[in-house]
Amino acid sequence: METVRERGTLRAKIRLSLILGTALLALAVIAGTAWARAEPIGAAGSTYTGGSGGLTPTFTMDQGDRPSFSDGGANQHNVTARGNGPDGKAFFSTPTLNGGQSATVNGTQYLTAGTYTFFCTIHPTEMQATLVVTGNGTPQARPTATLALRTKTISKALKKGLLISVSASTQISGATLTAKLGKSTIGKTTTSLASGAQNKTLKLTKAGKSKLSGKATGKATAKVTVTADIPFGSPATAKAKLK
Numbered sequence: 653m654e655t656v657r658e659r660g661t662l663r664a665k666i667r668l669s670l671i672l673g674t675a676l677l678a679l680a681v682i683a684g685t686a687w688a689r690a691e692p693i694g695a696a697g698s699t700y701t702g703g704s705g706g707l708t709p710t711f712t713m714d715q716g717d718r719p720s721f722s723d724g725g726a727n728q729h730n731v732t733a734r735g736n737g738p739d740g741k742a743f744f745s746t747p748t749l750n751g752g753q754s755a756t757v758n759g760t761q762y763l764t765a766g767t768y769t770f771f772c773t774i775h776p777t778e779m780q781a782t783l784v785v786t787g788n789g790t791p792q793a794r795p796t797a798t799l800a801l802r803t804k805t806i807s808k809a810l811k812k813g814l815l816i817s818v819s820a821s822t823q824i825s826g827a828t829l830t831a832k833l834g835k836s837t838i839g840k841t842t843t844s845l846a847s848g849a850q851n852k853t854l855k856l857t858k859a860g861k862s863k864l865s866g867k868a869t870g871k872a873t874a875k876v877t878v879t880a881d882i883p884f885g886s887p888a889t890a891k892a893k894l895k
């Protein structure tokens with residue numbers, strides 16, 4: 653019995669080392685004009701494989717730059733910053749790419765001078781690297797938004813949804829608006845914001861409506877909070893009491 657189990661373990665170990673070996677052979681490089689300006693492609697340290705010998709290659713860019721990431725291997729890879737920005741998500745990232753694909757890294761344009769570590773979520777221990785942002789250049793301002801809830805009554809909210817006026821510092825795609833009554837979400841939508849002032853209507857869910865009409869029959873005011881989650885920026889909030 654024990655011999656069989658040991659053999660099984662050994663076989664599993666061999667299989668694991670084969671998988672690891674393949675992962676290490678996968679070659680993914682960071683390239684692109686912005687990055688290449690500071691660091692020629694193919695120069696020592698510009699290969700983002702890590703692992704072998706415990707290397708964590710370093711890439712350098714100026715503030716405001718958006719480098720691109722090319723998956724030069726056969727496997728899937730991505731770039732994901734370890735640290736989180738004000739939106740609670742990775743400072744910068746790419747989608748997971750197939751071999752031969754490339755993408756612009758999103759989020760680096762907001763970074764201020766400093767050192768940021770990143771990794772591949774598919775090969776978290778083998779593929780690690782460091783991004784150094786120099787003091788040169790100017791970082792892009794992080795997007796911001798302010799909100800105000802225009803709807804004043806529960807009956808209007810039930811009929812038409814919540815009317816929210818939003819002011820955005822820049823064009824923002826993928827902003828998520830969430831309305832809550834206490835701790836319950838009563839409406840949620842993801843939308844694009846134009847730069848400047850605009851109105852958005854947030855429809856309530858069926859469950860949200862019944863929660864809110866429960867308040868209406870009890871003749872109490874309903875405290876509604878609307879939050880806008882802004883990719884790469886700080887969330888914005890508005891509170892109002894509906895009568």
Ligand SMILES: [Cu+2]
Binds near residue numbers: 773
């Ligand atoms: Cu990878």
